[in-house]
Amino acid sequence: MSEPTIDRILQHLEKGQSGEAYALQSTVVLAREEDSAQLASLGRAWRGRGYTPLALPIFNRVLDLCPEQAEAWANVAWCLMDLGQHPLAEESFRRALERDPDHPSSLFGMYGALLSRGDVQTALQKLVRARELSGGAPAVLAALAKHHLTALNLDAAEAAARELAHKEPSAGHMLLCRVAFRRKDYETAMDHVERSLADRPEWYQAWFWKADVLHAQAKYPEAAKAYVRANHLAPRKGLVTLEGFSKDAEALRKHVASMLERAPTPVDPQQPVFVVGSPRSGTSILTQALDNHSGLYSVGESQLVPSLAQVGIARLGGEAGVIELLRALGTQSELQDELRDRARVWIETHAPAGARIVDKLPGNVFSLGLIAHVFPGAAVVQMVRDGRDVAFSAFSICFEQALWHSYAIDDALLEWSHALELGHALADRYGVPYRRQRYEAFTRAPREELEAILGFLGLPFEDRCLEVADNRRFVATASYAQVRDGIHSRSVAKWRHYAQLFEEIPEHAQRALTELGYT
Numbered sequence: 001m002s003e004p005t006i007d008r009i010l011q012h013l014e015k016g017q018s019g020e021a022y023a024l025q026s027t028v029v030l031a032r033e034e035d036s037a038q039l040a041s042l043g044r045a046w047r048g049r050g051y052t053p054l055a056l057p058i059f060n061r062v063l064d065l066c067p068e069q070a071e072a073w074a075n076v077a078w079c080l081m082d083l084g085q086h087p088l089a090e091e092s093f094r095r096a097l098e099r100d101p102d103h104p105s106s107l108f109g110m111y112g113a114l115l116s117r118g119d120v121q122t123a124l125q126k127l128v129r130a131r132e133l134s135g136g137a138p139a140v141l142a143a144l145a146k147h148h149l150t151a152l153n154l155d156a157a158e159a160a161a162r163e164l165a166h167k168e169p170s171a172g173h174m175l176l177c178r179v180a181f182r183r184k185d186y187e188t189a190m191d192h193v194e195r196s197l198a199d200r201p202e203w204y205q206a207w208f209w210k211a212d213v214l215h216a217q218a219k220y221p222e223a224a225k226a227y228v229r230a231n232h233l234a235p236r237k238g239l240v241t242l243e244g245f246s247k248d249a250e251a252l253r254k255h256v257a258s259m260l261e262r263a264p265t266p267v268d269p270q271q272p273v274f275v276v277g278s279p280r281s282g283t284s285i286l287t288q289a290l291d292n293h294s295g296l297y298s299v300g301e302s303q304l305v306p307s308l309a310q311v312g313i314a315r316l317g318g319e320a321g322v323i324e325l326l327r328a329l330g331t332q333s334e335l336q337d338e339l340r341d342r343a344r345v346w347i348e349t350h351a352p353a354g355a356r357i358v359d360k361l362p363g364n365v366f367s368l369g370l371i372a373h374v375f376p377g378a379a380v381v382q383m384v385r386d387g388r389d390v391a392f393s394a395f396s397i398c399f400e401q402a403l404w405h406s407y408a409i410d411d412a413l414l415e416w417s418h419a420l421e422l423g424h425a426l427a428d429r430y431g432v433p434y435r436r437q438r439y440e441a442f443t444r445a446p447r448e449e450l451e452a453i454l455g456f457l458g459l460p461f462e463d464r465c466l467e468v469a470d471n472r473r474f475v476a477t478a479s480y481a482q483v484r485d486g487i488h489s490r491s492v493a494k495w496r497h498y499a500q501l502f503e504e505i506p507e508h509a510q511r512a513l514t515e516l517g518y519t
Helices: 003-014 018-025 034-046 052-065 068-082 086-099 103-115 120-134 138-150 153-167 169-182 186-199 204-216 220-233 243-256 283-291 304-316 323-330 333-350 362-374 387-395 408-429 439-444 446-457 480-484 493-503 507-516
Strands: 271-276 297-300 357-359 379-384 436-439
Touching: 003 034, 034 052, 034 068, 034 186, 034 304, 052 068, 052 120, 052 186, 068 086, 068 333, 086 103, 086 439, 103 120, 103 138, 120 138, 138 153, 138 169, 138 408, 138 507, 153 169, 169 186, 186 204, 204 220, 220 493, 243 323, 243 362, 243 408, 271 283, 271 362, 283 357, 283 379, 283 439, 304 323, 304 333, 304 362, 362 379, 362 408, 379 439, 379 446, 387 408, 387 507, 408 436, 408 507, 436 439, 436 446, 439 446
Parallel strands: 271 357, 271 379, 297 357, 379 436
Antiparallel strands: none
């Protein structure tokens, strides 16, 4: 690929012409060694626009050309982090640090990789070192402030945010708003939001937080307008679309319809526990409660199941997808054994010896067939919450990695109703030990519901399961603040404050709401 060609691709990307950029890139060969710097720029451009799957092969080519460059290893590692391949990302960051122990980007990246597997103390050490070596780079300072916020070390979070405010006022004031918000000082929080918006009037994250402050002040009509504004401004990242999701859901529905129901497999206490459901349905609060049990260990929102799916599909090759993988697992014992071995190694790497893990990635609700093949007897708990509360919560959260359905109420309701239908159907057809858990019942009578859940898992109740707010494990999800507030029912029917957003509910979602008794 010549330098002028790379320049032309970059020009297309700068103009938002992703299709033209990809078409031009696909016609040329990657690349000569002297092109490596420009090639890396191209990879960063794709990744910066949310197209990590297109950036990764470019960075891999740069790595082939420059295998001793720490930056080359780091670029690959950052892509792997985006794709949820945290163990591989950690290994690539290690390779980068072998070549340059003081490489700030790799230290910063290693922070995220270590955090993903629960090594919070070492992760924080890497982050602090990255701050020192980068001279307080804004991204590193922001991560440090967010880390302390998540751990509720508010004084430390404020210090990092104030330092950031001197370099990037909008980002710094936004984090200072979050600190004040946690202190319930809403006037100060709003002051910081307005200062952030004065610097960047169209910054969607500031609009989300303005809406949150207005909500806390019970100014619901103003908050609704701010949430709508925030979602309008938010960038659409990633490759998942409404059309793609709907197509995949329909394919899965047809696959399920072609199968016969199976009797549930008995719960195997040696297998993991999977907590699934729609995002914002209460999976985090339940998982924190289970993590307090002496017989369970949470691995958070791991990418274990998605990574197994990727490996299995890659083994099949060609045009294979999830449906082909499920069919193959029913007939190819070697493939099934390979995925089971990979799962065993992953668990041994990410959890204490002999631990029964709790994996709470909500989207695994669509992967219960794969879970049945790889983890026979694994218990599944699907959290079920009023779809309007789920949809509003998704719509009102500023996700670090935006969900495709979080920009519009109708899309969030669609995802919720499909998750309900397909989760139950997949469990029936594959004989998965399965329990539906109502969020509202869990928050209203947590002791009784936890006794029932733990009984389903074959475990005795322990009082400390109720002490969710005292669980000091790092919560790296959008629910970190709610989890720190403990189990409560204050978020039940929260959507009613924003009834104007639910005047027209899609038929599929309305049917599910009615069947579940949500009026």
